Amino acid sequence: MIAPPQRSEPPLVLVGAERDVAASALHADLRSLGYQVASLPFDRVGERPAASVAVLATEGAIVACARASEEIRSSPEDTVPILWVVDPPDLGTLERHNGLFDDFVRLPYATPELDARLRRLRRDAGGADPEVVRIGRLEMDPASYRATVEGRPLKLTYMEYELLRYLASRPGRIHTREAILRGVWGYDYYGGMRTVDVHIRRLRAKLGQEHARMIETVRGVGYGLLGLG
Amino acid sequence: MVEAEREFVLNAAEERDIRFVQLWFTDVLGQLKAFAIPVEELPEALTEGASFDGSSIDGFARAHEADMIAMPVPRTFQSLPWRPERAGVARMFCDVLTSEGEPFEGDPRLVLKRTMERVRDLGFTAYVGHEVDFFLLAGPDDPTPVDSGSYFDLTPLDSANDFRRGALIYLEALGIPVKDSHHEDAASQHGVDLRHADALTIADSLMSFRLVVKEVAREQGHYATFMPKPIEGVQGSGLHTHVSLFEGERNAFFDPTDEYHLSKTGRSFMAGLLLHAREITAITNQWVNSYKRLVPGFEAPTHVSWGARNRSALVRVPLTKRGKESSCRLEYRAPDPACNPYLTLSAILAAGMAGVRGEYDLPPEMGPDVAADAKAGRDVGLPALPESLPEALAAMRESELVRGVLGDHLFEWFIANKVAEWSEHKAHVSRLEIERYLPRL
Numbered sequence: 001m002i003a004p005p006q007r008s009e010p011p012l013v014l015v016g017a018e019r020d021v022a023a024s025a026l027h028a029d030l031r032s033l034g035y036q037v038a039s040l041p042f043d044r045v046g047e048r049p050a051a052s053v054a055v056l057a058t059e060g061a062i063v064a065c066a067r068a069s070e071e072i073r074s075s076p077e078d079t080v081p082i083l084w085v086v087d088p089p090d091l092g093t094l095e096r097h098n099g100l101f102d103d104f105v106r107l108p109y110a111t112p113e114l115d116a117r118l119r120r121l122r123r124d125a126g127g128a129d130p131e132v133v134r135i136g137r138l139e140m141d142p143a144s145y146r147a148t149v150e151g152r153p154l155k156l157t158y159m160e161y162e163l164l165r166y167l168a169s170r171p172g173r174i175h176t177r178e179a180i181l182r183g184v185w186g187y188d189y190y191g192g193m194r195t196v197d198v199h200i201r202r203l204r205a206k207l208g209q210e211h212a213r214m215i216e217t218v219r220g221v222g223y224g225l226l227g228l229g
Numbered sequence: 230m231v232e233a234e235r236e237f238v239l240n241a242a243e244e245r246d247i248r249f250v251q252l253w254f255t256d257v258l259g260q261l262k263a264f265a266i267p268v269e270e271l272p273e274a275l276t277e278g279a280s281f282d283g284s285s286i287d288g289f290a291r292a293h294e295a296d297m298i299a300m301p302v303p304r305t306f307q308s309l310p311w312r313p314e315r316a317g318v319a320r321m322f323c324d325v326l327t328s329e330g331e332p333f334e335g336d337p338r339l340v341l342k343r344t345m346e347r348v349r350d351l352g353f354t355a356y357v358g359h360e361v362d363f364f365l366l367a368g369p370d371d372p373t374p375v376d377s378g379s380y381f382d383l384t385p386l387d388s389a390n391d392f393r394r395g396a397l398i399y400l401e402a403l404g405i406p407v408k409d410s411h412h413e414d415a416a417s418q419h420g421v422d423l424r425h426a427d428a429l430t431i432a433d434s435l436m437s438f439r440l441v442v443k444e445v446a447r448e449q450g451h452y453a454t455f456m457p458k459p460i461e462g463v464q465g466s467g468l469h470t471h472v473s474l475f476e477g478e479r480n481a482f483f484d485p486t487d488e489y490h491l492s493k494t495g496r497s498f499m500a501g502l503l504l505h506a507r508e509i510t511a512i513t514n515q516w517v518n519s520y521k522r523l524v525p526g527f528e529a530p531t532h533v534s535w536g537a538r539n540r541s542a543l544v545r546v547p548l549t550k551r552g553k554e555s556s557c558r559l560e561y562r563a564p565d566p567a568c569n570p571y572l573t574l575s576a577i578l579a580a581g582m583a584g585v586r587g588e589y590d591l592p593p594e595m596g597p598d599v600a601a602d603a604k605a606g607r608d609v610g611l612p613a614l615p616e617s618l619p620e621a622l623a624a625m626r627e628s629e630l631v632r633g634v635l636g637d638h639l640f641e642w643f644i645a646n647k648v649a650e651w652s653e654h655k656a657h658v659s660r661l662e663i664e665r666y667l668p669r670l
Contacts, residue, residue: 112233116232116233119233120232120233144244145236145237145240145241145244146240155241155307155308155402156241157304157306157307157404158233158234158237158238158303158304159304160404161237177478178478191354191426191427191429191430192354192356192427193354193477193478194354194356194425194426194427194475195426195427195430198424198426201424205401
């Protein structure tokens with residue numbers, strides 16, 4: 001019953017670091033946010049594929065990180081936005097490298113924050129709505145925070161929107177409540193896992209009777225979005 | 230994150246054709262306060278908050294800090310369903326800050342957030358659900374019932390069916406999780422169950438709920454009241470509060486081997502509620518009128534008691550159905566719907582958690598005769614709940630627990646305000662006194 005989602009390829013993120021980051025938490029978090037990830041050490045960022053964002057981790061090697069940024073910026077035709085992931089000890093010298101990054105997050109970052117900043121950078125960098133998500137008759141435009149079903153706008157709260165976007169950008173799969181809570185609310189939330197149930201219920205109510213079944217419950221496991229309706 | 234939330238609100242306001250945004254907050258006595266800003270001022274309000282004069286708000290006024298800031302919480306942005314679709318109105322709940330931008334200690338929402346953090350620090354998440362009772366009457370100065378239905382009636386007599394339907398539509402639109410709505414025992418009395426959620430969501434929901442109910446009643450030419458005992462001789466309105474604690478996915482109150490299916494944590498939580506019940510009653514039942522509900526014979530608690538089936542017990546243990554461990558919970562039956570929900574939930578959680586932390590022992594279940602004995606004036610062998618506001622205030626004044634929950638500022642202000650309320654009432658000569666005494670004395 002799962003209709004194939006009509007989506008473009010997941011966007012590519014270039015991750016640069018002094019050491020190998022392929023196994024790091026950053027790498028895994030970016031994948032969990034739905035990105036393709038290509039990792040390169042700082043001295044090879046010049047060989048990068050055409051990424052939509054570059055994420056560089058300072059890792060106590062802020063000077064090398066700055067050089068990598070300069071390398072990326074050195075090709076005039078490439079305007080890929082750059083996000084730095086900054087170790088707290090590196091914050092003191094961050095000021096000196098102003099202009100070499102478009103935004104930064106500090107460690108430990110909250111995954112939703114990383115997500116929000118990446119999306120904003122990509123949006124500001126232009127590119128015509130590459131990631132409007134369409135599943136069945138549901139359409140979500142992250143650039144305008146607009147969600148519609150059969151063209152009817154849904155009046156969602158911020159958290160309802162984020163929850164629906166989380167499910168819609170990973171369709172046809174069931175996600176545990178824990179994964180949803182971590183991915184949508186982040187760690188520092190005191191509502192607990194049943195918060196997810198509460199929001200799912202509200203989302204179904206707002207989707208309306210005919211479309212409420214788009215959100216599937218697998219008892220004891222979690223929730224997923226199907227391409228029904 | 231915060232930035233994405235702000236952007237969401239700005240986009241939603243534009244897309245939904247919002248012209249004004251109401252900023253909501255709550256005074257110490259639980260009254261909803263609001264002021265509206267035009268949508269053009271929204272971007273600034275979202276980053277810097279909006280100033281207002283706190284000196285006219287109950288519990289906020291302090292000579293040297295009249296200027297306060299309402300900082301909207303973007304996640305609570307909702308358009309108001311009873312306002313026009315076009316050129317509409319939305320609302321956001323606000324945190325209250327001092328003019329220096331510090332959290333204001335008189336803000337009830339802050340008190341509840343602080344309490345929830347303490348619960349979390351002990352490794353738990355608390356979930357809460359409410360049963361809210363209220364009356365639909367002819368008007369604010371005329372307590373005549375508008376129907377004569379009774380519990381779970383669904384007949385043409387129940388002219389208020391339209392009312393409940395109208396209210397449910399608005400509540401759904403506001404994202405307020407309603408589980409059940411029914412006619413309560415008394416004529417014109419209604420009960421609505423708000424589904425369990427985290428305590429802050431439920432407290433915010435009750436604030437919205439009271440407004441929605443009053444709004445729909447007004448639309449239909451009635452008056453809705455959450456007064457604890459508006460009509461003598463019939464049931465009053467309660468706010469039965471269901472609480473459970475979870476550790477991750479696991480209900481920490483549940484133990485299948487126990488007679489009541491209650492774990493040690495569940496038992497200690499209940500013991501905490503019982504031990505501190507008298508101290509928190511001034512918070513859960515904060516008006517002179519509240520104590521006219523807490524009398525024998527109307528299914529309201531009068532003594533510090535617990536039981537599985539006893540509907541006049543202070544704490545009830547609803548039976549947990551097989552395979553429904555997650556619904557294992559305790560029901561605290563003293564509060565009334567005219568309370569401040571932020572402070573009430575804070576007091577209940579703090580009392581229960583004191584029991585968990587101190588591993589209090591639970592006294593044995595009380596027999597089903599407490600209500601009958603109390604009504605007949607027999608000694609029931611249990612501590613009584615405070616019978617009046619001054620008695621409740623006396624118990625609260627001695628309570629380190631309540632002082633710790635509210636913080637010094639709120640604690641002192643609350644007692645002073647309530648002492649003043651009582652002074653007025655104690656000097657009042659009632660109709661009953663004239664009828665009884667004037668002919669004889």
